[in-house]
Amino acid sequence: MQTKEMRLRRIQHLAHDIMDEMNARKEKRQFDTLIIDNLARAIGDLSDPLGDYSLDYIEEKVENAHFLLFKNKKKIQFHS
Secondary structure, three states: OHHHHHHHHHHHHHHHHHHHHHOOOOOOOOOOOHHHHHHHHHHHHOOOOOOOOOHHHHHHHHHHHHHHHHHHHHOOOHOO
């Protein structure tokens, strides 16, 4: 099982992959709004002023966004 710090680092890496890829593309794809929605939900949960966030929820949303963009499940299967 991964530690909280390792999970957060992995989420950060996936988010950077997503930002880099979306910034490199010239035209938007139809499902870009789904990618942005997943990221916005993850950030919304993470920025809870009470600090009461669900790491599982954040991982799920960032993984969903990453999968939508890269269509490669093998890239996102890290935790168990």
